[in-house]
Amino acid sequence: MIRSSSLLTRRATITIRLSQRYYSQAFDDPDLFRTKALINGNWIKKPDSFPVRNPSTQEIIAKVSDCQLSDYEDAIVGAKAAYDQFRNTSPQERSVMLENLSNLLVENKRDLARLITLENGKPFADSLGEVLYSASYFRWFSQEAVRMYGTVIPGPGGNKQMFAIRQPLGVVGIMTPWNFPSAMLARKVAPALATGNTCVVKPASETPLSALVIGWLCQQAGFPPSTCSILPTSKTAEVGKLLCGHDLVKKVTFTGSTRVGRLLMAQCAQDSKVIKKISMELGGNAPFIVFSDADLDKALNGIIGCKFRQSGQTCVCANRIFVHKDIYDEFATRLVKRMANTFNLGDGFNERVTHGPLISAAAVEKVTQLVEDAKQKGAEVLAGGKKADALGPYFYRPTVLSDVNESMDIFHTEVFGPVASLVKFEDTEEVIRLANNTDVGLAGYFYTQDISKAQEVALKMETGMVGINTGAISDAALPFGGIKNSGLGREGSLHGIEDYTELKSIVLQP
Structure with a gap:
């Protein structure tokens, strides 16, 4: 012993x-401190709000708009309408927007790191690292957007031709945790947008500020309205059930505990008429x-x-x-x-x-x-x-x-x-x-x-x-x-595209 x-x-x-603080908490760009909800391209202050606290000091650092189920309904309907247009943008267009977004994260890295440290409590140096890690995912998928390859398959004979191609899914419901409030969002939003999907995001109620700022930067990067709505809420369980049960949501992706992941998977199966694609990064x-x-x-x-x-x-x-x-x-x-x-x-x-x-x-x-x-x-x-x-x-x-x-x-x-x-x-x-x-x-x-x-x-x-x-x-x-029981699917890499697309087989007989 x-x-x-x-x-x-x-x-x-x-x-x-x-x-004894040395790193400044003052923001170089105050516009990055967002407390309103981003719904269909509009920044909306809701009647109700909930506090966000610094876990180091217990100080209330912000009161953030508290979205209701009706707000999520509006965002989902808006995301579906936006998807019908966004899916037809070229891979090159989406690549440019994602590269812009990556560059914006790097340019504003110190402000974004301040947000993470304020609401999450991790050391500022670690927060800086998280911001750069987030930016790397937007950059990676900016490059993968133009590599969403299909396959040409030799036919059985004659002039028959066979192909397999990848297509986007539709509206993606995204639920992210508090421990990496920027990075976990980037890992999901980047492949979703790269492949032509649209997103409705429920960030963790402990750390919504880091998610809201990515919504703001998406706008600055050139993404159309309603392609990525960010709705902070204190109604975690109710919103999860809505996203899983909504027939317009074609995919649900969640990072969190195995217990909650199991519950969400059951809700997807029981509450929706649509069989959804699911990605779960669990315990x-x-x-x-x-x-x-x-x-x-x-x-x-x-x-x-x-x-x-x-x-x-x-x-x-x-x-x-x-x-x-x-x-x-x-x-x-x-x-x-x-x-x-x-x-x-x-x-x-x-x-x-x-x-x-x-x-x-x-x-x-x-x-x-x-x-x-x-x-x-x-x-x-x-x-x-x-x-x-x-x-x-x-x-x-x-x-x-x-x-x-x-x-x-x-x-x-x-x-x-x-x-x-x-x-x-x-x-x-x-x-x-x-x-x-x-x-x-x-x-x-x-x-x-x-x-x-x-x-x-x-x-x-x-x-x-x-x-x-x-x-x-x-x-x-x-x-x-x-x-x-650690989940389903993969995030990042060339395989990350697969979880946000569906494979279609085409047989052509001229």
């Missing part, structure tokens, strides 16, 4: 007072394996970024960290020391801060319960393990737990918080069994210098994405998505 040294105990994660419980021959420096770098990025609030976060018994103690000690020396917890506008708050009181409570359950069942806290109450109610200290096992809830649950759960293993067969002992399969990671082992584990790991000697696996050029 590992014991925390007095040095590591004294050098717990540094916390920085919220008043994960990513294994992160460190074999005995791993480069420990690389593995430590990987776990710092892969586990603790955005305080562990990402769907591809390493959840269960399996470390070979021969290097377990060394790895744990070095991890705790690295965290003590480099992690600074606090407000995202402070340039020294590396980690911000969790999104809500419910998120903090969930992490607290999982850690307490693990402790009661024999896990040891090597670092953190409690709230950082001096900073505010949503801050939780980055945590390392040792001696985690399958009896603990944290082994089987997506934490969505800054907790690294260390699990000791002895051989490859055992760790593959442990890694696959989950009903979800979004991402997985492992570190080894043995090429044969790398191939074996990559093929046997039951996940949609695998990182070998890296914790960074998300890129616009790579298909993003999971297997098992």
Whole structure:
């Protein structure tokens, strides 16, 4: 059993007072701060509104128009009318508009990053990275718009000709999460518009500002009215049911929990006369394996970024960290020391801060319960393990737990918080069994210098994405998505076009 040294105990994660801010919160372009709903090309202030709070300070940063079901009905009808025209625009036209949109995100990256940090709480540097990541998807699909290729198929004989072509679907209902309020929207809107569809977007109620600004920039980029409506709302469940049940909506795409994904899929099947195309990017419980021959420096770098990025609030976060018994103690000690020396917890506008708050009181409570359950069942806290109450109610200290096992809830649950759960293993067969002992399969990671082992584990790991000697696996050029209960479909890459089109076969007899 590992014991925390007095040095590591004294050098717990540094916390920085919220008043110490260095990054400016002033906007270079105030027009980018949007609080009205974008419905069919018009910015509409609704009678009702709901507050958006900064999770670091609990300050109300905006009161945003609260759209009703009737507003979504209007937006869907408008999107269908717009689709009948937009589908006939040329791929080159759509490519130019998407390239314009990408450039606008880059040009306004600091303002857009301010919005993300204000409503989400992540460090400003991370928010800047998210904006550029979002821009990369618009740029990628600006290039894919002109590559929506079909297929010429040799006929059975004579002069009969056969073709297969891709065509857009129609109105796409988009529901996005709060953890990447810009990037998750970009990953869905970009392929939808690239292929000639139109969109009705329900952003997360915690982070609507980052979605509304993309609606504004779509207008500046040249997209016609009603091609992309953004409707903030506090009526999450009701709107989800409407989008799934509406016969004019031909596709529903959602990023969020497996529980909600299941519900939406059932509503699509039960409430609509139309069989819809569905994309679901759902929960994960990513294994992160460190074999005995791993480069420990690389593995430590990987776990710092892969586990603790955005305080562990990402769907591809390493959840269960399996470390070979021969290097377990060394790895744990070095991890705790690295965290003590480099992690600074606090407000995202402070340039020294590396980690911000969790999104809500419910998120903090969930992490607290999982850690307490693990402790009661024999896990040891090597670092953190409690709230950082001096900073505010949503801050939780980055945590390392040792001696985690399958009896603990944290082994089987997506934490969505800054907790690294260390699990000791002895051989490859055992760790593959442990890694696959989950009903979800979004991402997985492992570190080894043995090429044969790398191939074996990559093929046997039951996940949609695998990182070998890296914790960074998300890129616009790579298909993003999971297997098992982690969802359906892929976002990004050349395959991302497929989820927003349907294949039509044509046989021509002159």
